[in-house]
Amino acid sequence: MHLRKRRFTIPAVFIAALSAALGTAATSAASAATAQASTTAQAATAQAATAQAQAATTARRSAPETQPPTSQSYNGLALTPPMGWNDWYQYRCGITEDDVLANAKALLSSGLAKLGYDYVNLDDCWMAGTRAADGQLQADPTRFPHGMAWLASQLHGMGLKLGVYESFGDTTCQGKPGSYGHYQQDADTFASWGVDFLKFDYCGVPPGTTSASLQADYEQMSQDLKATGRPIVFSEELPVAAGDANPANANYLPYVSLSSQISNMWRMAPDETTNFDSTVFGHLADDLPLATYAHPGAWNDMDMLLTGTTGYNWTAQQQETQMSIWAEMASPLLSSTDLTSMSATTKAILGNKAVVAVDQDPLGRQGQLVAQQNGVDVVAKPLAGGDVAVLLANPSSSPQQVSTTATAAGLPSAGAYSVRDLWTKTTRESAGTITETVPAQSAMLLRVSALRGPGILRYAPFAAVSASADVPPVYPGSQFQVAQPGQTIPVPAALQNEGRLPMWTATLSVTGPSGWKSSGKPATALILPTGKKVSGTWQVTVPPGTAAGTYALTATARYRWGAGRSASDSTQTTIQVVVPPTGTPTLDQLSWLSATNGYGPIGINKNYYGGPLTIHGTTYPHGLWVNSVATLYYYLGGNCSTFNVDLGLDDSDKGTGAVDYKFYADGTQVYDSGVVTNSTPTVHASVNVSGAHVLELYVGEGNGTISYGNADFGDPQLTCAASS
Numbered sequence: 001m002h003l004r005k006r007r008f009t010i011p012a013v014f015i016a017a018l019s020a021a022l023g024t025a026a027t028s029a030a031s032a033a034t035a036q037a038s039t040t041a042q043a044a045t046a047q048a049a050t051a052q053a054q055a056a057t058t059a060r061r062s063a064p065e066t067q068p069p070t071s072q073s074y075n076g077l078a079l080t081p082p083m084g085w086n087d088w089y090q091y092r093c094g095i096t097e098d099d100v101l102a103n104a105k106a107l108l109s110s111g112l113a114k115l116g117y118d119y120v121n122l123d124d125c126w127m128a129g130t131r132a133a134d135g136q137l138q139a140d141p142t143r144f145p146h147g148m149a150w151l152a153s154q155l156h157g158m159g160l161k162l163g164v165y166e167s168f169g170d171t172t173c174q175g176k177p178g179s180y181g182h183y184q185q186d187a188d189t190f191a192s193w194g195v196d197f198l199k200f201d202y203c204g205v206p207p208g209t210t211s212a213s214l215q216a217d218y219e220q221m222s223q224d225l226k227a228t229g230r231p232i233v234f235s236e237e238l239p240v241a242a243g244d245a246n247p248a249n250a251n252y253l254p255y256v257s258l259s260s261q262i263s264n265m266w267r268m269a270p271d272e273t274t275n276f277d278s279t280v281f282g283h284l285a286d287d288l289p290l291a292t293y294a295h296p297g298a299w300n301d302m303d304m305l306l307t308g309t310t311g312y313n314w315t316a317q318q319q320e321t322q323m324s325i326w327a328e329m330a331s332p333l334l335s336s337t338d339l340t341s342m343s344a345t346t347k348a349i350l351g352n353k354a355v356v357a358v359d360q361d362p363l364g365r366q367g368q369l370v371a372q373q374n375g376v377d378v379v380a381k382p383l384a385g386g387d388v389a390v391l392l393a394n395p396s397s398s399p400q401q402v403s404t405t406a407t408a409a410g411l412p413s414a415g416a417y418s419v420r421d422l423w424t425k426t427t428r429e430s431a432g433t434i435t436e437t438v439p440a441q442s443a444m445l446l447r448v449s450a451l452r453g454p455g456i457l458r459y460a461p462f463a464a465v466s467a468s469a470d471v472p473p474v475y476p477g478s479q480f481q482v483a484q485p486g487q488t489i490p491v492p493a494a495l496q497n498e499g500r501l502p503m504w505t506a507t508l509s510v511t512g513p514s515g516w517k518s519s520g521k522p523a524t525a526l527i528l529p530t531g532k533k534v535s536g537t538w539q540v541t542v543p544p545g546t547a548a549g550t551y552a553l554t555a556t557a558r559y560r561w562g563a564g565r566s567a568s569d570s571t572q573t574t575i576q577v578v579v580p581p582t583g584t585p586t587l588d589q590l591s592w593l594s595a596t597n598g599y600g601p602i603g604i605n606k607n608y609y610g611g612p613l614t615i616h617g618t619t620y621p622h623g624l625w626v627n628s629v630a631t632l633y634y635y636l637g638g639n640c641s642t643f644n645v646d647l648g649l650d651d652s653d654k655g656t657g658a659v660d661y662k663f664y665a666d667g668t669q670v671y672d673s674g675v676v677t678n679s680t681p682t683v684h685a686s687v688n689v690s691g692a693h694v695l696e697l698y699v700g701e702g703n704g705t706i707s708y709g710n711a712d713f714g715d716p717q718l719t720c721a722a723s724s
C-alpha cells in the first residue's frame, strides 16, 4: 500500500563498499544511511521533505567540485529533456488502459503533443503480479486486457510514445515482479512490444547488494536496452532519490555522476508530496548543485509536474512556479494529472510555449545559481542564440525584492536589454538592472536579451514597482502576520525607472480589493530618468465584515515613454485576514493558518483512504487525519478557552506507527500526549487555550525513529466566546 511502499535494505557493508568503490570519505554519511536503512520509504520521503523544507529556507548547497567526464547522450536519445505524461500521482495502482488512451487523446486534442509532450508513461502497477511461465513480464490482465504491444501500437498510431516502469531489484515499489535476474529478457520484451522509455526504479533491493553490484546492475540494464537496437530512453532512479538526496552525503554525487553517463535522466530528489515548499523549493535546492551534470541526452529529473493533480491543491501561481523552476533546471516535463478533465489553468501552464522553449532549449544547459539575495535564488540558464533565462525563486513565506543585472546573468555588455516575463508576457527595456518583487513561495521566469541599435525604442522602460504591507505579527515573535476586519495597515510602495529611456508623468498608487479603502495620494514625478524613484505610504483598511482569507493589494505605476506612449506596471502584496472562531466549532469547520503533512493531503473528516476517521472502533464524523510529521496552526484570536479532542492512530493503518502529539499556545507547549501507538487506548486531551492567539498542533514521531504514524484528531472541538 502507498504508505509503506519502499523498504530500505542497504546494509552498512553496502555503504562501506560504496565509499571504497567510489573513493569517497563516508563516515557520517554511512551512519546516516545505516540509520535510514531500517526505515520505510515514506519515512525517508517525509524525513527528506522535512530536511528540505528547512534547506529551502536556509542556505543553499554549494556547487559540486566534480565535473562529469563526458557530455554525450549515451544512446543518442533525449537531446532535450523528455516531455509527456506519467500516470503515477494521479492514478497510482488504479491505472487502466482506458485511462492511458484517454490521456493520450487529450495530449493530442489539447495541442500539448504538438508542443513536445509525446511520451505516455506508465508507472508502477502496469504489470501482472507474476511473470509468465517463460519468465516474461505480462501486463495486468484486468486493467490492461489488450497488453502492452497493443497499447504501444495504439500510441504510435497517434504519433505518441509508450513508457513503462520497472525496478532494478526483486520487486517494484508496489511489490510487483522486479527486473532483477531478467534484465536482458525484460529489455528484449520491452523492445518487442515497441516500448520507447523505461523508468528504472530503486526498490526490492536484493540481499547482498553492494555499491559495486548496484552500479553494475544499472549499467547492465543501460547496456541491455541499448543492445536491443530500439531507441529506448533510460530514466533511472538510483538511491539519489530515495532519501539520500543530499550532496553532503558521500553517496550522492558519485551516483549522479554515474547516472549522467549511463542514462538519459535520473531522479535526483525524493518523491513529491503535497507540501509545495519541500517539493518545489526543496527539489530546486537539491538540483542547483547538480547543474554541471546535465547535458544534451542526460538530465536531472526533478519528478513530475503536479499542475491539476488531484489532491495537490496548489494555487495557479504555485503551479506556474513549479513549471518555471522545472524549465529553468532543464528537467523533463512529465505531467501527472488527468488531462481529460484539465482546467484552462492547467492547460495554459503546461502549454506555455515560451516556458517550454526554455526547458527545451537546444543548448541543453541547466540553470546555475548566480546570486542569492534576501533568500531569493537568482538562477541563469544560457540559451542558444545568446539570450539568458533568469529565474528568480523566492522560497520564503513573504514577498521579497531582488535586484540583479543582465551582465551578472551572463549577458554581454549592451546599452539596453529586453526583459520578457514569460507568464505575464510583457516585455520591458532595462538599462541593465532587473529588480522584481517576487511573491512569497513563488518564482518568476524572465527571458533577457541584449538590445542592439534602435531595438531599445521598441519597449517601455522597466518599472521596478515594490510594495509591502506592514502587518504586525499575531503576537510578538509569531511567524504569522495577520490582519483583522476593521484594521488599518500601512503599505509603503515605490517605483523606480530601470529603463534606459526616461519615464514621463509617472504616478504610483496602492489599491486593495474592491470595496477596500486606501488613503494616500498617488506619488508622482513629471520626469523619472534612469535609476530615479518615487515612493509613498498608503493606509489600507480591511473593511469590517471581511471574511477570512488572503487578499491582494496592488501597487500600480502608470507612465508615459517615447513619443507619447503610455504603459503601466504593477506588483501585488498580500494581507492574510483572519476572524477569531466563535461558539464551539470543530477544526474541520475552520481554515488553518498554515499546515504541513508528512504524506498526502491532510484528511478532513476522512482518513488517507477516504474512509471515516476511526480510533479503536469509534468513528468520528468530525476530525482530521494527518501523517507524522505534521504541523497545523489555527487562529484563535484570544477568543477561545478550551480545546477538547480524542487522539489515536487511525484504524485504517494497523502498522508499527508511533506518534507524539504536542500542542502549543502562542509558542508555549500546553500539551504532550506522550507516545501513542496502535495499542494505546484512545487519549482524550482537554487543553486550556485561554488568551491564545494561535494554537499549534504538532504530530511528531513517537519513538525516535521515523515510523509513519497515521494519526487522527477525533472531534477536535474548541470552546470560544459567542462573539469576538
Ligand code: GLA
Residues within 6 Å of the ligand: 005, 006, 088, 123, 124, 165, 172, 173, 174, 201, 237, 241, 270, 271
Ligand atoms: C517510487 C518512485 C515513484 C514511483 C513509485 C511507484 O516511489 O520514486 O516515482 O515510481 O515508486 O511505486
